[in-house]
Amino acid sequence: MSELIELRYALDTLYFLLCGVLVMWMAAGFAMLEAGLVRAKNTAEILTKNVALFAIASTLYLTVGYQLMYGGDAGGILPNIGFLLGAENTTDAVLAGGDAPYYANRADFFFQVVFVATAMSIVSGAVAERMKLWAFLAFAVVMTAFIYPLSGYWTWGGGWLAALGYHDYAGSGIVHLAGAAAAFAGxxxxxxxxxxxxxRGEVFAIPGANMPLATLGTLILWMGWFGFNGGSELKISDIGSANNVAQVLVxxxxxxxxxxxxxxxxARLWFRKADLTMTLxxxxxxxxxxxxxxxxPSAAGAAAIGMVGGLMTVVAIVMLDRCRLDDPVGAMSVHGVAGIWGVLAVPLSNPETTFGMQFVGGVAIFAWVFCASLAVWWLLKSVMGIRVSAAHEYEGVDVAECGLEAYPEFRLEHR
Known part of the structure; x- marks a missing residue:
């Protein structure tokens, strides 16, 4: 019997870790998507941001964020910050398990940290082509160490939203809406x-440099999402869990x-063209x-939820442009509007939830992340500035921020 238990534990842990690896692969998807949708002169900087933010998220969530997210009392509003004040609640102890919650172990940390990086990646695309690299990275420190973990504690950490009954299986609100709220503030x-x-209110298109890269990035994200959602079942070693994983992936x-x-x-009906960026x-x-x-949901129900999300996102991208909210990759629409829709759609197929619970959860996450992010962005703007100069924006932030160009042979063309 003990051997069977050990085998199931090993299988569940391996499954959990492999799903985490798939979600980490989404970092490549975000990098390629954003690199394709920005102009050639800003490509190296956007790639640098995506690599650096993953390293920052991994480090800050290890040292601070994970303990904040999973170190509080059940039903609480504020997590336990004792370890920040010198209490004996070290990262090693939390990751090893001990008296921590059931899922507080190294495998869960690895799975959770790639979710944090995903939330921060959403911000990257929305502020592309005009933000200072180091201002963005400074915000990433605060976002991954404090802002995201607090609302994460409210939900997956067993805080007050979890006690209320808010349901968010893999993070339409917790991850994606949070990332969109931070991006909106920025x-x-x-x-x-x-x-x-x-x-006079005109909106001028600024085409991305590389549609094949953007398409590749989208397909990588589509693939990585199977780990994102499938891993959130947390195990696969029994018949019920295995069937659930299959349903989740379908x-x-x-x-x-x-x-x-x-x-x-x-897009075909509205613009008379099959717009690739809208399709992606x-x-x-x-x-x-x-x-x-x-x-x-059933598979047909899931397809309907996705179709509504796609329709809403196209409308949102156009509306945000008309409101002069510039988002080069459509991140606020994709992760914000579709994230809200996903949270509110849960009661359509899950009788254990209500629209009221879901609405409160979505509003709370958005309000906290938006207000906290807005304060941090304003502070950074006052202290170090967050926008590159007009000259650097014209030349491209690659040279100004990174000292090189992604496509040096295009030098004369893109200036």
Whole structure:
């Protein structure tokens, strides 16, 4: 019997870790998506941000964030900060298990840390092409160490939203809406790219440099999402869990496909063209929308949830542009609007939840992350500045921030 228990433990741990690796692979997806949707002169900097933010998230969540997220009392509002004041609650003790909650172990930490990096990656694309690299990285420190872990404690850490009954299987609100809220605050403080909007309200398209890269990034994210949602079942070693994982993966794929079809059809009807960028964002919107509960719906229901998410995202991208909120990759629409929809769609197929519970959870997460992020962005703007100069923005932030260009042979063309 003990050998069987050890085998199940090993299988569950291996499954958990491999799903974490898949989610880490999403960092490559975000990097490629953003590199494809920005201009060539800003590519090296966006890639640097994506690599550096993952390292910052891994380090800050290890030293601070994980303990904040899982170190508080059940039903509480504020997590335990005793370890910050010198109490004997070290990271090693938390990761080893001991008296910590059941899931407080090294495998869970690895799975959770890649979620933190995902939330921060959402911010990267929305503020692309005009933000200072070091200002962005400074914000990443605060976001991954404190802002995200606090609302994470409210939900997955057993805090007051969990006690209320808020349901978010893999993080439509906890991860994606949080990332979009932080991005929204940053965009408000930062302002749009120069040349994006005219004085009479015109909106000028600024095409990305590499659509094949953007498409590759989307497909990598689609693949990584199977780990994102599938790993959130937490185990696979019994029949019930194995069946749940299968249902989650089927629904995740169906919702992404529904998002593609919804965005593609609406773009064709609205713009008279099959817009690739809208189609790619439709896939991501479907993935974000189903993440709140990829287990309860039928496959057809998941496809419908994804299709609505895709439709809403196309509309949101256009509306945000009309409001002069410049988001080069559509991150606020994909992760914010589709994230809200995903959270509110849970009661449609899950009788254990209510619209009231879900609404309160979504509002609380958005309000906390937005207000805290807005304060941090304003502080950074006052202390070190967050926007590159007009000259550097014109030349491209690659040279100004990184001292090199991603496509040096295009030097004369992009200036």
């Amino acid at each position: 965009v408000l403080v930062l302002g749009p790219r120069r040349g994006k909007y005219g004085k 629904n995740t794929n169906a919702s992404a496909a529904g998002g593609v079809l919804g965005a593609l059809i609406l 964002n439709g896939a991501l919107a479907g993935l974000v929308a189903i993440t709140a509960d990829p287990l309860s």
